[in-house]
Amino acid sequence: MINKVIAGDCLEKMKLIEKSSVSLIYLDPPFFTKKKHVLSNKERTKVFSFDDLWENNKGYAEFLNARIEVMRDLLKEDGSIFVHCDKSAQHIVRAILDNVFGVENFQSEIIWSYKRWSNSKKGLLPSHQNIYFYSKSKNFKFNTVYTAYSETTNVDQILQRRTRDKHNKSIYDTNEVGEAKYSGQKKGVPLNDVWDIPYLNPKAKERVGYPTQKPLILLERIIQLTTNENDLVLDPFCGSGTTCVAAKLLNRNFIGIDQSIEAVQLSQTRIANPVKTESNLLKKGRSSYVNKDKEALSLLSGLEYNAVQRNKGIDAILVNSFRDSPVLVRVQKPNELLSEAASLLAKAMESKKSKKSILIQTNHDEQPNEVIALKGIVVLKSLPLQIESSLGSEEYLKKVS
Amino acid sequence: MINKVIAGDCLEKMKLIEKSSVSLIYLDPPFFTKKKHVLSNKERTKVFSFDDLWENNKGYAEFLNARIEVMRDLLKEDGSIFVHCDKSAQHIVRAILDNVFGVENFQSEIIWSYKRWSNSKKGLLPSHQNIYFYSKSKNFKFNTVYTAYSETTNVDQILQRRTRDKHNKSIYDTNEVGEAKYSGQKKGVPLNDVWDIPYLNPKAKERVGYPTQKPLILLERIIQLTTNENDLVLDPFCGSGTTCVAAKLLNRNFIGIDQSIEAVQLSQTRIANPVKTESNLLKKGRSSYVNKDKEALSLLSGLEYNAVQRNKGIDAILVNSFRDSPVLVRVQKPNELLSEAASLLAKAMESKKSKKSILIQTNHDEQPNEVIALKGIVVLKSLPLQIESSLGSEEYLKKVS
DNA sequence: CGTCTGCTTGAATCGCACC
DNA sequence: GGGTGCGATTCAAGCAGAC
Numbered sequence: 083m084i085n086k087v088i089a090g091d092c093l094e095k096m097k098l099i100e101k102s103s104v105s106l107i108y109l110d111p112p113f114f115t116k117k118k119h120v121l122s123n124k125e126r127t128k129v130f131s132f133d134d135l136w137e138n139n140k141g142y143a144e145f146l147n148a149r150i151e152v153m154r155d156l157l158k159e160d161g162s163i164f165v166h167c168d169k170s171a172q173h174i175v176r177a178i179l180d181n182v183f184g185v186e187n188f189q190s191e192i193i194w195s196y197k198r199w200s201n202s203k204k205g206l207l208p209s210h211q212n213i214y215f216y217s218k219s220k221n222f223k224f225n226t227v228y229t230a231y232s233e234t235t236n237v238d239q240i241l242q243r244r245t246r247d248k249h250n251k252s253i254y255d256t257n258e259v260g261e262a263k264y265s266g267q268k269k270g271v272p273l274n275d276v277w278d279i280p281y282l283n284p285k286a287k288e289r290v291g292y293p294t295q296k297p298l299i300l301l302e303r304i305i306q307l308t309t310n311e312n313d314l315v316l317d318p319f320c321g322s323g324t325t326c327v328a329a330k331l332l333n334r335n336f337i338g339i340d341q342s343i344e345a346v347q348l349s350q351t352r353i354a355n356p357v358k359t360e361s362n363l364l365k366k367g368r369s370s371y372v373n374k375d376k377e378a379l380s381l382l383s384g385l386e387y388n389a390v391q392r393n394k395g396i397d398a399i400l401v402n403s404f405r406d407s408p409v410l411v412r413v414q415k416p417n418e419l420l421s422e423a424a425s426l427l428a429k430a431m432e433s434k435k436s437k438k439s440i441l442i443q444t445n446h447d448e449q450p451n452e453v454i455a456l457k458g459i460v461v462l463k464s465l466p467l468q469i470e471s472s473l474g475s476e477e478y479l480k481k482v483s
Numbered sequence: 484m485i486n487k488v489i490a491g492d493c494l495e496k497m498k499l500i501e502k503s504s505v506s507l508i509y510l511d512p513p514f515f516t517k518k519k520h521v522l523s524n525k526e527r528t529k530v531f532s533f534d535d536l537w538e539n540n541k542g543y544a545e546f547l548n549a550r551i552e553v554m555r556d557l558l559k560e561d562g563s564i565f566v567h568c569d570k571s572a573q574h575i576v577r578a579i580l581d582n583v584f585g586v587e588n589f590q591s592e593i594i595w596s597y598k599r600w601s602n603s604k605k606g607l608l609p610s611h612q613n614i615y616f617y618s619k620s621k622n623f624k625f626n627t628v629y630t631a632y633s634e635t636t637n638v639d640q641i642l643q644r645r646t647r648d649k650h651n652k653s654i655y656d657t658n659e660v661g662e663a664k665y666s667g668q669k670k671g672v673p674l675n676d677v678w679d680i681p682y683l684n685p686k687a688k689e690r691v692g693y694p695t696q697k698p699l700i701l702l703e704r705i706i707q708l709t710t711n712e713n714d715l716v717l718d719p720f721c722g723s724g725t726t727c728v729a730a731k732l733l734n735r736n737f738i739g740i741d742q743s744i745e746a747v748q749l750s751q752t753r754i755a756n757p758v759k760t761e762s763n764l765l766k767k768g769r770s771s772y773v774n775k776d777k778e779a780l781s782l783l784s785g786l787e788y789n790a791v792q793r794n795k796g797i798d799a800i801l802v803n804s805f806r807d808s809p810v811l812v813r814v815q816k817p818n819e820l821l822s823e824a825a826s827l828l829a830k831a832m833e834s835k836k837s838k839k840s841i842l843i844q845t846n847h848d849e850q851p852n853e854v855i856a857l858k859g860i861v862v863l864k865s866l867p868l869q870i871e872s873s874l875g876s877e878e879y880l881k882k883v884s
Numbered sequence: 885c886g887t888c889t890g891c892t893t894g895a896a897t898c899g900c901a902c903c
Numbered sequence: 904g905g906g907t908g909c910g911a912t913t914c915a916a917g918c919a920g921a922c
């Protein structure tokens with residue numbers, strides 16, 4: 083029975099599994115979403131009753147409830163269940179899980195959050211999915227995971243305000259509690275319930291073309307949290323078999339079940355030859371892509387622009403265009419000559435067919451020359467530079483710079 | 484009735500509000516969660532029925548349903564409702580909202596995500612809350628907000644127009660010569676439904692009936708998304724009045740209702756003097772109140788200055804002085820005439836004995852006059868203004884502004 | 885008024901070209 | 904000829920327009 087993918091209805095097939103033998107069940111059940119959900123009472127004035135909800139979703143709730151009850155029996159006392167949930171069925175799934183496992187065994191609502199392509203939807207762009215985590219008992223197995231200090235570390239430092247003390251010395255502001263902010267190297271923070279995991283990318287090799295395919299790393303995390311090696315993992319709606327692949331890679335035993343023969347075959351192929359995407363984004367982190375310092379971009383404050391990260395010549399592109407060509411912006415970097423900055427920008431202008439671009443000068447060692455202007459580059463002094471010169475350099479410039 | 488905070492049960496007090504007059508309702512209802520949730524059927528073998536759920540939560544569901552039905556009537560046709568939801572009551576709230584507003588008017592589940600200090604709890608660290616967003620009709624008011632592109636996005640995607648070739652493959656569009664076609668204005672990525680808003684103030688205990696204080700920026704974002712100026716915002720469980728404060732700061736009308744007299748009084752105090760009370764808030768967590776000033780001050784990026792929070796005339800004082808007198812800085816505010824800004828600054832200069840000050844012009848409707856210069860005020864145009872004029876207003880200024 | 889098809893879109897990878 | 908910068912490609916959500 084172990085380490086297999088079985089075709090059939092899980093209600094039947096689960097009978098073949100020994101009770102109290104499974105450590106973790108993960109499921110992403112099918113959701114038969116009726117697009118047309120017509121309420122009998124158009125006025126909606128009637129007193130609310132759960133019976134309506136029941137009637138409207140009776141078939142589905144019974145379908146799921148019957149199966150989840152069996153799953154509960156299969157779980158060990160220290161076992162856990164993770165239910166991946168469509169947003170249209172959240173309340174039904176929650177109600178069933180509360181019923182079968184008990185409210186007291188609700189552990190977490192996990193938010194899988196990701197960035198994705200946009201569309202023209204009116205309203206907010208959907209970019210998360212919900213996973214409910216229940217345990218069979220209070221004594222569930224749980225391996226606390228510490229997350230690496232993420233981008234937030236940076237953000238917090240940026241958020242931290244600098245101020246001056248009474249001796250006019252620059253110090254970091256502390257809050258009323260006087261908390262020292264991330265001074266040393268911490269081991270990390272305990273994993274929280276919002277997981278930022280990239281969506282399975284269109285170009286990912288991991289992709290097998292199955293509609294609801296989940297990233298391996300999502301399943302790996304779930305498996306690592308609640309099982310040890312050689313424990314048994316069950317996925318009763320296994321689809322393309324991601325759960326089984328993850329279990330195999332982590333030396334757990336697994337059982338997968340799916341109605342569709344094609345899904346079972348696909349799963350078997352994947353298990354035989356697992357492919358895991360070595361995602362650059364995951365390996366290096368989001369911040370590794372950021373090559374523009376916040377300071378440079380903050381000089382553009384008040385402008386409507388799109389920041390550009392993956393380009394040497396440009397820091398931003400203005401939202402408004404000039405004669406149907408893009409207006410590029412570059413901020414002169416510290417220790418960079420104005421002429422160097424201009425030549426990088428000029429190169430970018432050529433390849434991007436830009437007719438007019440802005441170079442923001444942050445250092446007054448050099449004067450812009452005519453060559454720069456001929457290329458269509460407008461040099462503007464940053465406000466601090468302008469302030470310095472307007473105040474007259476002799477008195478004002480006490481600072482070294 | 485407008486711009487007031489009223490004490491009492493919202494079911495009663497909402498009767499005083501004109502029907503179809505409210506543009507936005509935000510509520511964080513109290514959740515009377517029974518910790519001891521005893522199921523009649525200990526074995527949990529019985530066939531699942533929604534009636535159990537109903538019976539167990541009957542009182543609460545009726546309480547909330549009755550009030551939400553009234554709220555629906557108060558909303559304009561293009562109005563929206565945002566319900567802040569405790570994780571223990573999600574399914575009840577969703578069911579009620581589906582019932583009253585209809586599944587087809589479900590717009591988003593907003594995840595408010597924040598970082599929290601770790602605790603020793605076994606399991607995942609809870610670090611999000613859920614907000615349900617329903618509209619009254621399909622034609623709800625929505626002001627799309629655009630955010631920055633992902634760090635991994637490359638320039639060409641922002642700049643170039645794309646098309647499909649004969650094999651339906653997505654390619655970059657080129658002209659006859661093979662040059663890339665410029666795609667025109669790109670605004671950025673529409674705001675998504677996972678909002679990372681810091682919440683440094685550790686949530687005290689669990690909910691005990693008194694609503695926890697929300698960050699202003701959370702409410703500001705909700706209000707900006709779904710209302711325009713002078714629209715009416717209602718918070719039927721307003722607690723400490725954050726919704727009302729946010730509405731006031733954004734020039735929206737508001738009505739707040741709360742059972743507790745103390746809450747109403749606290750709200751009134753905060754509304755009467757948002758600046759003062761909000762600056763107390765700052766110690767706990769820098770709320771969005773800083774927003775407005777922060778925006779102005781970021782124009783000074785690269786300068787060493789001290790921000791000035793509570794002064795009508797000045798936004799900052801430069802660290803370096805001019806002839807042993809302080810250099811004051813003021814940024815022209817939106818809807819403020821340059822002459823107004825100058826006279827406020829001049830007044831501040833007098834009291835601070837400043838010989839030289841900087842006025843940053845952000846609006847080009849008015850030209851600085853000699854009187855201003857005589858007072859020792861140097862007027863500098865903000866970078867956006869300088870860019871506009873350098874690009875030549877006739878072509879660049881397609882935007883209205 | 886449904887149903888179908890096509891278009892636009894952003895993220896994140898792959899792989900080419902350029903030093 | 905090895906590293907890398909950045910241009911090219913892929914995919915699916917969701918609307919618009921066709922029929």
